[in-house]
Amino acid sequence: MIKKVRSHITQNEPPIFERSSPGKAAYQLPELDVPPVDAGEALGAASVRSGIEGFPEVSEVEAIRHFTRLSTYNYAIDHGLYPLGSCTMKYNPRVNEAVAQVEGLAWAHPYQPDELSQGAMEIMAALDAALCEITGMDAVTLQPAAGAHGELTGILLVRAALEAQGNPRKKILIPDSAHGTNPATVSIAGYEVENINSNDRAMVDVASLANAVDEDVAALMVTNPNTLGTFEENITQVAEILHAKGAMVYMDGANMNALAGIARPGDFGIDVMHLNLHKTFSTPHGGGGPGSGPVVVKRHLEPFLPIPRLDRVDDQWRWNYDRPRSIGRVRAFYGNFGVLVRALAYIMAHGGDGLRKATIDAILNANYIRKGLEAHYELPHKAPVMHECVFSDERQAKRGVSTGDIAKRLIDYGFHPYTVSFPLIVKGAMMIEPTETESKQEIDLFIDALVSIAQEIEENPDFVKGAPYSTRVSRVDEVTAARKPIVRWTPPGD
C-alpha cells in the first residue's frame, strides 16, 4: 500500500524558446553614465554579430514561472529520503547556503591582493586543519573541483613522487568493486589498470594482492569502506604489502562519511586520498554539481601538491607559487571556494562529537534497513556493513523483474530509487544508503515500500515492470535518445 504520497497537478511548460516573442524583456539596465561607443567602429564591423539567433525573449513572470514549473518535476532531498548508495544524499543545512552568500566571500575576486583576501584564506586554512584531523593525514590541497578531479590529482601526486625516486612505474591496481571514475582516472594519468578480484567476503583478497604487487605497481586504489559498505578488515596488512614493494595506497574517500570520528585513513596506512565535500560534508549536489574534491596526503607527498600553497608569513596568509616539485596546477585559481565555505560551516555546526554521532547514525540507519529487508531480498554478502547495504534482485529476477524495475516502482511509493546495478560485482545490485539525516519514520516507510513491492512482484510482476505510473512522464526511451541524439532545441519545422 502506498502511504507516503498521492498525486497532484503539475503545470505543463514548453522549452523557454517557445515562450519567446520579440520585445519581451525581463531585464533592466541603468542609463549609461559614459558616452556610448559604436561597436562596429571599436571592434571592426566583421567582428560584430547581428544578434544571437534563437536566444529567448520573455518577461520576468514568464521566466520565474518557467523555472518554478520545471523545478516541480524534480525529486529532491527536501522532499524525502534519497537512498542512492555511494552518493551520500544527506540533508543540506541552509545556514551553509546563507554563509556562502556573505558579500565579502561571494564577491571576493580571486586576484584581489592577498592582504585583501585574509578572510577567505583563513577559511581555507581552517578547513585544511579540520580535514587533516578528520582523516589523520598531514597536508591538503583544496584545488580539485570534484571527486574524480581529486582522484586525478592524487594519482599525479603518486606519479610525481615515484618519478622523483627515478621510476614512475607502470600500473595501478583497482579492485573490481571500484567506482568507474577510478579506472578512468588511472588511464588519464598515464597508467595501466590492473583489476584485482574481491574474495567471497567482497574484500580485497590479500593473497592475490600479494601476488599482483611487484616493482611495476605504482599504487593500489581502494575504497574503504568499499562499495558494498564493508570495511576492508585487512587494510593495514594491504598497505604493508604495497609499501614493502615501494608502492603507495590511494584511498577513494567517497565513503568517508562511514569513518569520520571512528577511524582515520592516516592511521591505517593510506598515503593519499580525496574527499567528496558534497558527500561527507553535505554541500548540495545541485542536480549534479558543483562538487569539491580536496586531496589529503601524508607528509612525504606534500612537496608535490598543486600550486599555489597557503603559507603563513609574518602573521599573514599568502599564496606561495614557488614550489619547484609541485605537479603544477589542476585548476585555475584555488578551488571551489564557495563549496569549501559550506563544508567548513557543516564541520563547525557538528563539532568533533557531532561528526562522530553523524557517522554512527548513518551506520545505524543502514543496518536497520538491511535487517528490515533481508527476509524479502537476497543479501549476497553477509559481512557487517557500515553506511550502506547492497541487496540483489536474484529472487525477483526469477519472476522476470529486475533491480531497475523495482527502482522505478519505488518512485510510485514516493521515494527516489537506490543506486541501480552497482557495484558491478553484485548481479542486479540494489545499493541503499540512507544517511544519518533520515528519521525512523521515513526509513520505516521506505522498508514498507520495498516489502510491498516484493509482494507485488509475487502477485503481478508485469505490473511492476510497467512502473512508474504516477510521474509526469512514464518510462523514458533512453535507447532512441542515444541512437538519434537530439541535444539542443530547434524551432518546430527545422
Add this chain to the structure above:
Amino acid sequence: MLAACGLESAEDLFSHLPKDVRLERPLAIPPGKSEYEIVDYFRGRGAENANGRASFLGAGAYYHYRPVLVDTVVSRGEFLTAYTPYQAEISQGTLAAIFEFQTMACQLTGMEVANASMYDGSTAVPEAAQMARRITRRDRIVAANTVHPEYRQVLATYARNQGVETAEFGYAPGVGCSSMEELEEAVDDRTAAVIIQSPNFFGVVEEIKPAAELAHKHGALLVVVFTEAVSLGLLEPPREADIVVGEMQSFAIPPSYGGPYAGVIATKQKHIRQIPGRLVGQTKDSNGNVAYCLTLSTREQHIRREKATSNICTNQALVALMATVFMTVYGKRGLRELAEQNLAKSHYLAGKLPQKFFGPFFNEFVAHSVLQSPAEVNRRLAGKNIVGGLPLGRFYPELEDCMLVCATEMSRREDMDTLAEAFLSR
C-alpha cells in the same frame, strides 16, 4: 533501532573494525556551534576581505550584476538538493534546464552541440585537447601565449602526464593579438589542436579565420577559448572553430574567490561522440510525451571505465542553471545591450589611460603604467577603497610596467576617473 538490529550499544555497530584502526579519542575539533555563531564567524571573515570596494579586476573572473531572479531559482530545494538526473522520470526539471543550457551555449558560440557543463573554463581546456587528440589521432598541442596563463598551466599539468607535446606561440607586439606568423611556424602535421582565446588574456579580440585556416591547412583542429561570456553578446562567435571552450562565470555566477564556476565545451555535430562529460538528450516516454534523459553515456566513466572519454563525473548543474536563468532574463536584446554597456565603459576608461596595445578590445585592456609601477598605482587606489587592475609582471615579465584593467556595466564613472588620476599623477 539498535534492538531491531540485534545490538546493545552504538559501539557494536563498528566493533568489527580491527582494534588498531579505531580512533580511540575524540576528534580535536571544537564542539558544535549554533547557527548564529556560524553566521557571525563567516561575516567576520568576509569583512576581512576586500568588502564593498569598487574593483577593476577581470582576467578570467568578472564582476557583472546578478539579477535577483537567479538566486530565487537556484535556491529552490528541488534544484539545489537533487542528485544527478539518472532517474529521468523524477528529474525532468533538471534535465529540461540542462537541455536549455546546451541549446543556449550553442546559440551563443555558433556551434552545433554543447555539453551539460564542465568544472570550469580552465579544466575544459585539457578536456578539449584530449578530444582533439582522439579525433585527429595526433599528440601535439599548440597554444597561444595569450590564452589565460592559469589555463595554460592546467593544460601543462595534464599534458606532462599523458605524453603530450605542447608548444606556445607569441603575440604581435603593439597589437596584442596572437601572431599568425608565429602560429604558422609552430603548427605542423603532427599537431592535434591549435588553441587560442578571444577576447584573449589582454582583452584583445582575435581574428579567428586566419588561425582556423592555418590549423586546418595542417589537419589540426582549432580550439577557441572564451573567459568573458558577455563578449559573445556583441562579438561574432568563432564559427570557424572546431571546438569552443568557455567559462560561464560572467553569467550571474559569483566571483566567490575563484569558484565554483561552470565551463562548457561546444563543437560540431560530427564530433558529438567525442565530447566529454554529461549530455542531455530529448526523447519520448512510453506514452509519447516529450521527455529528456542523460544520453550517450557509453562515452562515460561509469560505463566505459578505463576506456571512457574522460574521468569526469560531476558537472556543474546548479552553476550552469545560474547561467541559464541569466541568459533567459537578459535574452537576445538584453545580452547585446549589456555587452554594449561594457564596451562603452571600458572605452571610456581606456580613453584616459596609456594603452599598451592597439588591437580591438571588449571590456578589458592592458594599461601601460608609465609614471609609476602598477603596484604603486594599486597602493594609491587602495587608500581610496578601490581595487585596481592586475599587474601583469607575474605572468609576462616583459609587461612588468603594465596592468590588466577591466570595466563592466558595474563600473561607475567616478571610480574610473579616480583610477585614471592615480595612474597619471606623479
